[in-house]
Amino acid sequence: MKHMKRYLVLANGQVFAGTGFGSAKTTAGEVVFTTGMTGYQEAITDASYFGQILTFTYPLIGNYGVNPADYESNGAKPSAIICHELARRPSNWRATMSLADWATEQDLPGITDVDTRELTRTIRDAGVMQALIVDEVTPAVIAAAKARTGINDQVAHVTDQALTQTATLPADAPRVAVLDFGLKDSILCALNQIGLQTVVFPATTPAATILAANVDGVMLSNGPGDPESLPEVLPVIRTLQDQLPLMAICLGHQLFALANGATTFKMKFGHRGFNHAVRNLKTGTIGFTSQNHGYAVDRQSLQSTALTITHEEINDHTVEGLKLADHAAFSVQFHPDAAPGPHDYADLFADFKANILQHQKEIHHA
Structure with missing residues (x-):
């Protein structure tokens, strides 16, 4: 299920707009990207992504849905996920639900309709950085993103x-x-x-x-x-x-x-x-x-x-x-x-x- 407009606010002040799905909560984390063309469920349940906002460079995510057999841990581990296009109708005989429905079940915020190519270039040029996912961009939000530091006890x-x-x-x-x-x-x-x-x-x-x-x-x-x-x-x-x-x-x-x-x-x-x-x-x-x-x-x-x-x-x-x-x-x-x-x-x-x-x-x- 998709939500209203949501925003990724980077620590360098850059803002990426998109459409929210999954959990509607406000969250924060270090923005990183993965180049995998498949395996989005394994990535999302990989505990190594704990505390990070995971960006998928492959343009279409969720096309084969989600199933319990492909978990790498007991559930979603990133703070949030970002993709360019979220599949509307998953198609795979092993799928038990869509990625969007699963993200809601897991209380995992997501943003789609994002220019992930530009976001990835930003990370490659400037390096990974902290960010916030919010419903509204204000001077206070941008200041909070710039001031945010990571956690050390992942x-x-x-x-x-x-x-x-x-x-x-x-x-x-x-x-x-x-x-x-x-x-x-x-x-x-x-x-x-x-x-x-x-x-x-x-x-x-x-x-x-x-x-x-x-x-x-x-x-x-x-x-x-x-x-x-x-x-x-x-x-x-x-x-x-x-x-x-x-x-x-x-x-x-x-x-x-x-x-x-x-x-x-x-x-x-x-x-x-x-x-x-x-x-x-x-x-x-x-x-x-x-x-x-x-x-x-x-x-x-x-x-x-x-x-x-x-x-x-x-x-x-x-x-x-x-x-x-x-x-x-x-x-x-x-x-x-x-x-x-x-x-x-x-x-x-x-x-x-x-x-x-x-x-x-x-x-x-x-």
């Missing part, structure tokens, strides 16, 4: 507060502890599909609690916000990587880097979408990846660490993968679990399982 809003067993596999299947910083369900599915049991822990769980659960490996999940806002997690990562095979994705990758002496920085407009090309530096091969991040690991800061770069983005050469010397521990900035795709680097989960099985073998023969 992970606290999206991490699961209770330990959960997420799959039932054979009793002898290796168990992986998944630290939930804003976990995507597709990560759990990818691990389960290759025969790994998963046990999810809240982001701030002590290392001793995780080790006491008799797990065989550790996964550091994706999530929202600035990795440097989670200093309490770093010693936990160091303890776990010394005792168990470890794999990290997205925010987990950044935290893994910080735990081993590197630093991170905020990108101008980040990488968000399903078409980012990444080079494997060992093989020279290139694969397309799903990405959603606004921070990256500082390449120069790696020189004094035991970390080696394994993957890099081919356009801006940002760090996309790391490996820790003398440890069965590695990380990637992209999402090898990608839903709806691509799955060019899905074999990284098999590498993680191989590390776990090798570790079990070494313990058995010790």
